[in-house]
Amino acid sequence: MFSFKKSKNIELTQTAREIFLVILTKLIQILSKANLTDQAQVVKTLIDLLIQQKDDEFVKLLNGIDMWGGSGAVWEVHIGDNHSAREFEIEMVKLIDLMEKTNVLGKGIKPIRKIFKENVSAKE
């Protein structure tokens, strides 16, 4: 009868989906090239959810522990090749920017963007 829990359905625009897709595809390429198969699988799942237009599940996984948690999460991987590492950081910054722009950015992610931005500007 009463619903105390606010349920907010997330719906991304087609444009946002397309930009997410571009960034995530780039990320999966970098991760696969670096043989980081488990992290690449997380990104692949995100792409699948995006294609299936399951926005709620996509946003949940996008803000989840597999992306932004402690050791073993996607953000903290080590990429040996410097060029790829820089590309990875640039794409991660783009991803966080887009998450912020589409109002789906979760807690504890902004400090990571700051680190990546510093790294990218230091390598320039």
Added chain:
Amino acid sequence: MKLLLKVLLFLLPIFQPSISEAKSFVFDVVVSEIIYFDNEVKAKNDSTEFFENDFGISCKSESNLLNYRKLAISSNAVAAKGIGNLKVPIYRVYGGCSSMYGKSYSLINPKFVPNYRNFAGLPNANTGQYLLRGNIPLKDIRVGRWFASPLDGRTGGLPLELYQNFNQLSNPANIILKKPF
């Protein structure tokens, strides 16, 4: 912080007979104040500042005598440099999809944190079978997040999640855990 204060308090009295008045500030708080008054010497109302930024500590020296200004500066420079080079242990729990070369580290020994997986926000794919321990100079420490994020029902909240490179570590040692985290 205690160690930092000890070093400063140890170093500054060495110069006590020479400095008419010297103060040391860390994070804008006076941690040591040495006052030696010599009637024969008149104060010249000169002061100076020194900032040692590589560890983010500002050490400010003040001396009201021009001749002893450099002495006050050098004492603080030595103290700040010494502190920055102090090595502290950092830890990384890994295994499974998480490699030892990843960049998330903790200043806190996981062995002393019950339910570490929950507080550190480890992904399920990290099997937590191994513990990497290495030492790193204080000046090289880079805080990624002040607290681990609460994600997917994990509590999070473990303070000082660091962002380091494996090659920054000295004496890295791997421990295989009988009871994974």
